[in-house]
Amino acid sequence: MxxxxxxxxxxxxxxxxxxxxxxxxxxxxxxxxxxxxxxxxxxxxxxxxxxxxxxxxxxxxxxxxxxxxxxxxxxxxxxxxxxxxxxxxxxxxxxxxxxxxxxxxxxxxxxxxxxxxxxxxxxxxxxxxxxxxxxxxxxxxxxxxxxxxxxxNEPEARRQRQEAAKSGPGHEETKARASERRRRRYPVLAGVLPPLDTVVMSHAGPLVILEVTGEIVPEQTAHQHYVWSTVQPGDLVWTTWRRPTHDELIRTWPARHPPAAGDLSRGWWQPTLEELRAARRAARSLERARETRKRRASSRDRAG
Structure with a gap:
């Protein structure tokens, strides 16, 4: 630009x-x-x-x-x-x-x-x-x-950092956080559920909530991985989620005002224009990278 x-x-x-x-x-x-x-x-x-x-x-x-x-x-x-x-x-x-x-x-x-x-x-x-x-x-x-x-970000420099991190005091905690992210679950208040199949903003970034499982979130898990949720009275339940596509983010209507304290403490809110713009840029970059990988794979297949 x-x-x-x-x-x-x-x-x-x-x-x-x-x-x-x-x-x-x-x-x-x-x-x-x-x-x-x-x-x-x-x-x-x-x-x-x-x-x-x-x-x-x-x-x-x-x-x-x-x-x-x-x-x-x-x-x-x-x-x-x-x-x-x-x-x-x-x-x-x-x-x-x-x-x-x-x-x-x-x-x-x-x-x-x-x-x-x-x-x-x-x-x-x-x-x-x-x-x-x-x-x-x-x-x-x-x-x-x-x-x-x-x-x-050279491969060797990254490898050395990874090796050093394995012997560091926070290695197990880092592994636990990564494992929790891979579960693609997010806690919400049982009495204030987010809309399904709609883009919402959260402490984990933009999400599309797929399902409310109804399973109660263990207090230890909430304290360890979702500190923001520990101030909430009432039960927390698990939801499953996916990342929204760029097209979905484009169609999402922004909030007129920043999220209130209550929205932040419950863990999800309607995204602001600034949040949507950042999410759109990230989603667009990710989709471009995927398309580039597909084109290269297709070219290699034709060459082979």
Whole structure:
């Protein structure tokens, strides 16, 4: 995503659905070319910008603007290239060609940092981030955090941490928490049940409650894994759950107000817009990763 304050050009990911929010200075001929290239784009009066659907919308919009508004980018890229040549970022995780290419082990920190770099975009086929030279200053500012996170997530570094954790005092507790998560169950008050097959927010993130089993939650289990529930009077019962899909999160209506103290203490509430946006981004990333794995598996099958 990116922004150029001087040129009035801005491209950001659409938080509400897969796509991009695109704005640029009005020019009748340029708008006509944009609509011809992107017939599915729709003008949003509230945002004063174009809403372009599609999982590759940010990349496609960026490439189109680079071709059609070259003066908005050419000088900035040239300055960025000169800056990089004079003071390069030397790292095994970074290479340069037409733009800067970042390849690291997966890390949430890396993803968050690169998402904040203007005009950076993820190439799923290459499994790499592309950053234009015009964004070198922002990348340079964030690079120490990116590189440190990448090193922490190297397979050998992760293995060493896992081995060290096994001998640590909290290892058994960590194993117990992981085992509880795999059970996909969640406690609720027997007298205040959540709606079934509906997206709700919880202390475990967004959930779709599938069933109320009626089984009483043992007090020891509640104290160990669900501390928030121990202040509740009355019996707690187990529910089963699954994670909502991106499409379900899109269709979920946000709450007008943040959850009250009573909602938090009972363990579930109607999600706020901010919570939904974060959940949508996470679900979209997960679904993209699954699609990429499917495509690669299909390609290997055809090659075999």
């Amino acid at each position: 990116g922004r150029d304050a001087q040129s009035g050009v801005e491209i950001v990911e659409d938080d509400d659905s897969p796509g991009a929010i695109v704005s640029f200075p009005f020019d009748a001929e340029c708008v006509a070319r944009f609509r011809l290239t992107f017939p599915r784009a729709r003008w949003n009066e509230r945002l004063r910008a174009w809403r372009l659907p599609g999982t590759t919308a940010v990349r496609r919009a960026t490439r189109w603007l680079e071709r059609n508004l070259p003066t908005a980018f050419a000088h900035a890229d040239e300055r960025g290239h000169d800056s990089f040549s004079f003071e390069p970022i030397v790292s095994r995780y970074l290479s340069d060609a037409e733009d800067l290419v970042v390849r690291t082990p997966y890390s949430r920190t890396v993803v968050e940092e690169l998402r904040a770099v203007p005009w950076a975009w993820w190439n799923g086929e290459e499994k790499a981030w592309h950053v234009p030279f015009r964004s070198i200053d922002e990348l340079r500012k964030r690079w120490p955090t990116i590189e440190a996170a990448a090193k922490r």
